[in-house]
Amino acid sequence: MLKKAKVLIVDDDPLNRLVLEKTLRQDYDVFCVESGEKALTFLKTQPVDLLILDIVMPGIDGYEVLAQIKENTTTNMLPVIFISANTSHDDEAKGLELGAMDYITKPFSAAIVRARVRNQLMIKQKNDLLEMLASIDGLTEIPNRRYLDENLSREWRRSRRDHTPLSVLLMDVDHFKRYNDCYGHRAGDDCLKKIAHALVGSCERGSDFVARYGGEEFAAVLPSTPAKEAVAFANKLRNAVNKLSIPHKASLNSEYVTISIGIATTESGQVYAEQTLLEEADLGLYQAKEAGRDQVVSRLVSATLQE
Structure with missing residues (x-):
């Protein structure tokens, strides 16, 4: 109705x-x-x-x-x-x-x-x-980068106003270029669709938000979520992708498709710009890849990074 x-x-x-x-x-x-x-x-x-x-x-x-x-x-x-x-x-x-x-x-x-x-x-x-x-990504049919930027800007302003936590996740499909080279771009597209639906399906709170960030990258915005809870949610997303058991014989870290995740959290909302959270999450993602992939790395945005 x-x-x-x-x-x-x-x-x-x-x-x-x-x-x-x-x-x-x-x-x-x-x-x-x-x-x-x-x-x-x-x-x-x-x-x-x-x-x-x-x-x-x-x-x-x-x-x-x-x-x-x-x-x-x-x-x-x-x-x-x-x-x-x-x-x-x-x-x-x-x-x-x-x-x-x-x-x-x-x-x-x-x-x-x-x-x-x-x-x-x-x-x-x-x-x-x-x-x-x-605002919808044509391939995965989940929110796209444009909508992500709007959502993050809105939640960042609310976080600053109310002094509440805000966490941002950046996720990358591990060795995805090798996957495309091995299985073909059509299989690569199907892989991204499955991952997108698994990520979105893991969101239980109405305020949690997952989008395609670009290429094989995804992002999530978690309002009122401190670092400990963000790490738990990130591991839930990582496990959801692992449970798909998508074969990846060209991967250098697993026989199945995996994702690496970087997290940036402000506990009190006092971050100079929402871009700061994206940059810190990107650094966390880089560290997760360097640590062997299929990992979660969390970064707390400190006072020295806010000015």
Whole structure:
């Protein structure tokens, strides 16, 4: 069963809220608040698919709510429909210039509201699909490097703000060039697909994130994960690949395909840049290879590396 889209109605008039809610509740999950302040608080805790926003309200007006939504990276793509008793073309133009997707004047027609909401949600659905396709690796069908970078940047900012641990893993398929030379590139592609699915299948927490980093490399971002837990998770990933038992007669360290893993962890979130974690994880990966491969090496990002 498909999940219903979530629509948030923001209007200080209880009658307007009631009418809009009754108009839309059959097709969508509808939420109502009576002020701009409550709307912004609501959006911090619960994502929605569309916002129907009154302009003239006590406290923060609709224009200011929209401005704050557009400044926030987690809500700046949220489609907003202004609904207002103001019929001035200047007011409508201002709303559209600020980033609103549509403008409905009061008194409104229920049929018009339903049609415009449906149109905006269809546009959002298509945009979300395009965004998802742009973030998926074509071969392995798991998140790609672009999505990894976005996810790491977001989790790094949260880690700095909340002073929570953050771990990054870089993984490399051992002697993969020799595998391709021995078995052919089609077999190599199948090997990467199997490994990708094994890595993703090992993630139990919704916040854990695995992506293809490039070539035969994969990466993982583990929010709120200290070094000890990151090492345990890395060994879980390594064992998952070992259990695939993919033959690799050209390997120099095993008769089966294996992976080496480097880990970088900040325990308190005070890392100067997210790139620092990637660089330290890459050093750990190098050390794991030097130590004989099919290994996990963890590096704690210290204060001397943060400045």
